[in-house]
Structures are given as C-alpha cells and as structure tokens.
Amino acid sequence: MALVSAKEMLTKAKAGHYAVGQFNINNLEWTKCVLQTAQEMNAPVILGVSEGAGKYMCGFKTVADMTKAMIDSLGITVPVALHLDHGTYEGAKACIEAGFSSIMFDGSHYPIDENVEKTRELVAICESKGMSIEAEVGSIGGEEDGVIGMGECADPDECKKVAELGVTMLAAGIGNIHGKYPENWPGLRFDVLAAIQEKTGVMPLVLHGGTGIPADQIRKAISLGVSKINVNTECQLAFAAATRTYIEEGKDLQGKGFDPRKLLAPGCEAIKQTVREKIELFGSADKA
Numbered sequence: 001m002a003l004v005s006a007k008e009m010l011t012k013a014k015a016g017h018y019a020v021g022q023f024n025i026n027n028l029e030w031t032k033c034v035l036q037t038a039q040e041m042n043a044p045v046i047l048g049v050s051e052g053a054g055k056y057m058c059g060f061k062t063v064a065d066m067t068k069a070m071i072d073s074l075g076i077t078v079p080v081a082l083h084l085d086h087g088t089y090e091g092a093k094a095c096i097e098a099g100f101s102s103i104m105f106d107g108s109h110y111p112i113d114e115n116v117e118k119t120r121e122l123v124a125i126c127e128s129k130g131m132s133i134e135a136e137v138g139s140i141g142g143e144e145d146g147v148i149g150m151g152e153c154a155d156p157d158e159c160k161k162v163a164e165l166g167v168t169m170l171a172a173g174i175g176n177i178h179g180k181y182p183e184n185w186p187g188l189r190f191d192v193l194a195a196i197q198e199k200t201g202v203m204p205l206v207l208h209g210g211t212g213i214p215a216d217q218i219r220k221a222i223s224l225g226v227s228k229i230n231v232n233t234e235c236q237l238a239f240a241a242a243t244r245t246y247i248e249e250g251k252d253l254q255g256k257g258f259d260p261r262k263l264l265a266p267g268c269e270a271i272k273q274t275v276r277e278k279i280e281l282f283g284s285a286d287k288a
C-alpha cells in the first residue's frame with residue numbers, strides 16, 4: 001500500500017473516539033519495528049520524522065524511499081502516513097519534495113500573524129498534493145540545556161483561527177512536554193483542552209509528548225477530542241534499557257552475540273512492545 005495522507009485515518013479516529021499513534025523513527029530498525037507492529041495490530045499508523053532524524057538518516061528522500069520500499073517488501077496493508085515532525089518552513093517544503101505524505105509546520109515561535117500566513121501557504125500546497133498538514137499553537141515544553149520548560153498553553157481563539165486555515169490536524173499546548181515529565185508536573189490542562197475542542201469542533205487535535213502521560217489522562221484527552229498522540233522518547237528508553245541488559249549480561253561476548261542483528265534484537269523487541277501497548281491504550285487496534 002502506498003503512503004497515505006493522515007486525513008482519513010484522523011477523521012475516523014475523531015469520530016470513533018480513539019487516537020492514532022505517531023511513533024517517531026530514527027533508523028531502519030525503528031521503521032521496521034513500528035510498521036510490523038501496526039500491521040500485527042491492524043492499526044493505522046503515523047511515522048514521525050524530526051528534522052534531526054531526517055538528517056541522521058541521510059536526508060528526507062532516503063527516509064521516504066526506504067519507508068516506501070519497506071512497506072512494499074514487508075507487505076504492509078494498514079494505512080501509513082510518513083509525517084515531518086516539528087518542521088520548519090524550509091523543512092516542510094523539502095519533505096513535500098521528497099515524497100512524504102504529511103507534514104507538520106511548527107510556526108508556534110512566530111508571532112501569530114506570521115504563523116497564520118506561512119501555514120496558509122503550506123496548506124494550499126498540501127491540498128494540491130493530497131497531503132495532510134499539522135499546525136501548532138502554544139508551545140510544547142521540554143528539556144533544553146538541562147532545564148525542563150513547562151511550555152505555554154494554547155489560546156483557544158488562536159486555535160480556532162489556525163484551524164480555519166484548513167489544516168488537517170492541530171497541535172495545541174495543554175501543559176504537555178517532550179521527554180520525561182518532571183516529578184512536580186501538574187498534569188494536562190483539561191480545561192484548556194475542552195475550550196479548544198469547543199472552538200475547533202471536528203478538527204482532530206494532536207497531543208505531543210506522549211511519553212510518560214498516565215493512562216487515565218490519555219483516555220480523558222481522547223474523550224476531549226485528541227485523535228493523534230505522538231510518542232518518541234518512550235521507544236528510545238525501552239530500546240536503550242533492553243540493549244543495556246543484553247550487554248550487561250555479557251551476551252555480546254557469547255558466540256556471535258556481537259552480530260548487530262543479534263545485538264539490536266532485544267531493543268527492537270522492546271520498541272515493538274512499547275508500540276503495542278500504546279496502540280492498545282489509544283484504542284486504534286483493528287481500526288485499519
């Protein structure tokens with residue numbers, strides 16, 4: 001199956017009160033693990049690619065071509081969107097060119113009028129190519145130079161303004177942050193989410209920073225209109241922990257345990273297990 005826009009899968013998710021997982025990919029193993037797990041669970045899926053990960057994987061074209069070839073060779077039949085995560089204006093254009101099926105333009109650091117203007121231009125391009133586009137209002141916090149910023153909640157009126165530009169899905173800051181949540185994190189701002197949902201209607205809302213949000217808060221966010229949830233760090237932590245155990249147990253020193261296909265296998269299984277648990281929690285299993 002060819003890559004698809006995220007529009008149809010997210011419209012169905014919003015109407016069906018579940019969320020589609022966006023799992024960020026970092027290399028061939030990551031891509032394979034996420035695709036195989038989505039197929040195994042008969043779930044639609046979004047592969048997220050940050051600009052940094054794109055650069056690491058030798059450019060967006062390499063990522064797009066690898067993903068398409070893998071979908072073909074693995075016989076993947078569930079809907080798969082290949083999506084630029086937190087794209088710059090230039091990055092968004094490069095992914096459109098490279099054959100992605102979806103982009104996020106993160107103009108949240110621009111003044112709202114400039115964010116609106118640039119988003120409007122990219123919406124028109126995506127529309128003409130049948131691609132989906134995500135915009136962001138408010139900022140998602142996260143760790144920068146060892147300091148965890150709490151982010152800034154989105155203004156529901158600004159969300160309405162951006163939603164009306166014709167974007168496919170909208171990420172709104174509601175106290176969520178990328179990476180691990182600090183001990184004193186007060187939780188998601190459901191009052192803000194409810195106000196945004198009220199103003200944006202059927203627009204699928206996106207929850208970034210899916211790592212470490214307790215299951216009850218995930219379920220409540222979905223009930224208030226979240227239809228796409230991004231997960232990155234949790235797969236990385238699971239991969240690293242399983243790889244550490246393998247090495248600490250000295251398995252790389254036994255027989256051909258140093259063979260990368262053996263060395264990376266426990267980490268890959270850990271990624272798959274994490275993706276399985278998230279798909280289950282988000283309610284997107286058997287929704288392909």
Ligand code: 13P
Binds near residue numbers: 048086207208209
């Ligand atoms: P986490 O790394 O916190 O899971 O966040 C992922 C994300 O939101 C990617 O955009």
